[in-house]
Amino acid sequence: MTDSLPANHKALVQEVYAKPLVVKSIPTPRPTPGSAVIEILHAPIISYTRDVYNGKRKYPYPTPLVTGASAIGRVAATGPDATLLKEGDLVYFDCTIRGRDDSSAIILAGIAESGTEGSRILFHGEWRDGTFAEYAKVPLENVFVLDEKRLCGKPADGGLGYQLEQMSWLLQVLVPYGGLKSIGLQAGETVIVAPATGGFGSAAVVIALAMGARVIAMGRSAEKLADLKALSSRVETVQMTGELGSDVAALKKFGKINAFLDISPAEAEGSTHFKAAILSLAPEGRVSLMGGLLNDVAIPHRFVMRFDITLRGKWMYSRADILSLIDMMTAGVLNFRDIVNIRGTYNLEDWEKALELAANSGKLGELVVFSP
Ligand SMILES: NC(=O)c1ccc[n+]([C@@H]2O[C@H](COP(=O)([O-])OP(=O)(O)OC[C@H]3O[C@@H](n4cnc5c(N)ncnc54)[C@H](OP(=O)(O)O)[C@@H]3O)[C@@H](O)[C@H]2O)c1
Structure with missing residues (x-):
């Protein structure tokens, strides 16, 4: 169902490498086979995000680029071959995108390619944009359904009591x-x-x-x-x-x-x-x-x-690692509800303040998020 998607959405874009970011209205992506479009609820801002986009870290990525990495979101629309995901599902989207025909070709969508021809093809083709936006089109295999009732439900009802924002600490x-x-x-x-x-x-x-x-x-x-x-x-x-x-x-x-x-x-x-x-x-x-x-x-x-x-x-982790970590979290074996402290929740327009606070955060459990 793509009817519910707006024609345009807001995104935090970098037009030219290492230049200041701008909030722009751009066409909302449509799902294609093998992809889903998710509505971004909370996108974590890691401590050194500012140094990625001001060029200090020299991460290789093409521009123009919608910035951002992983996110907590809701499935807004799916491609015709989605077998599990349904509109409205609460999901974690992971930015580590691998070639479907070569899992050693890796990009971090919205952040960096890895210097191989395979990663260049991925980044300059289908999977470029990140999650500092209202919507993102992402590969189906990078979207992980979260058990909302268990994770966010009240402890009295058998839930673990997470706030949605806290779960973006998964990254x-x-x-x-x-x-x-x-x-x-x-x-x-x-x-x-x-x-x-x-x-x-x-x-x-x-x-x-x-x-x-x-x-x-x-x-x-x-x-x-x-x-x-x-x-x-x-x-x-x-x-x-x-x-x-x-x-x-x-x-x-x-x-x-x-x-x-x-x-x-x-x-x-x-x-x-x-x-x-x-x-x-x-x-x-x-x-x-x-x-x-x-x-x-x-x-x-x-x-x-x-x-x-x-x-x-080791660079990043595998899809199997993501599934088993979510299992640990859902079982309560891994519980960071009382550890993660949301220091700031920002809209995209306040990106400078958000990146500044993130740069001054990063201690145990400190988290700054965009909530577009
Ligand atoms: N392999 C991967 O998949 C992967 C993925 C993500 C990140 N990384 C790498 O992991 C690095 C660390 O991430 P992070 O989130 O922990 O970074 P961070 O939030 O920027 O923290 C930096 C850490 O390094 C310490 N540090 C800084 N300068 C130091 C020095 N001269 N001597 C000893 N310790 C020093 C800091 O200590 P203080 O607290 O005392 O300042 C702090 O513990 C990143 O820079 C990134 O390159 C790798």
Whole structure:
């Protein structure tokens, strides 16, 4: 049913790479085979969104572009081959779009292509636009139905009591889940998360706990580490000192460590936490490299060789990871209702204020959203 779609809708557009964004009225997309059009309810703004669109992060993407990444929305219309989605369903749309004939061709719609010919084809063709808009046309396989009654219902009625906005934190928690699953984190294991005090880093602590692990959170700020420690008796913290020997000793104090999730931003290049975390691992330890470092990093090669350490890179996560994370959330095994704090809800016209607040957020559970 495309009749209910308006002819035009509002979107936050970048006309020229790295230039200021503008709110524009543009034609509302229509569903085609293999796609759905969703009405965007809440689109999360990750902490460094401003640095993506002002060009500082040098993310590759074409313009003009409707900005934005993932979102919570409602199905407004579906293509003829939709077998599950129905108009009005509450859904999570995930921006990690893969080639249907080559799952290694990946783009983050509205944010970045990955430099391969396959990702260029995806981004310059069918799937370009993001979710800072009233509507978005998205691939069917990127739309995940949420059990609204269970997730948003009152606890007295068997619900989990989430506000709709809070559920857009799924984007933050999915990234570290992808990394932790890729190195097979098991319940009862101990994992270092470093740095653990940013948006994705703090979400990593929350999901590692839900996966049954004990977490050693490393960070620079004692105050932010204290917030993480308060999450559970299974969280230990280590404040980075910049001195390798002291950091290794502080980590090893906690006994056997099985895994390390690296979620370093480019600014952390050269920080000793990276090497300290690797050197603290037990034999056969596993490392998930998820950080956004731009330059090569020195690896303690002899240690990695001698102790059978596995280093595994990971960008984002799979469709199966999204389904299992939503299952964990629906079952209540992962519960971030009391963790996620909506710091601001903005309309598209207030994009500068929204991106500014997001840049000054990113601590445990802090979330800023567009509600177009
Ligand atoms: N592989 C993937 O799929 C994937 C997906 C999304 C993001 N990423 C990468 O993950 C990175 C981190 O994300 P985020 O949301 O946690 O970022 P964020 O919210 O910007 O937080 C940055 C984190 O890095 C710490 N940090 C900054 N400079 C540092 C330094 N010089 N030494 C040590 N720690 C430092 C911060 O500590 P303070 O709290 O003390 O400031 C904070 O914990 C992003 O920059 C991105 O490149 C990867």
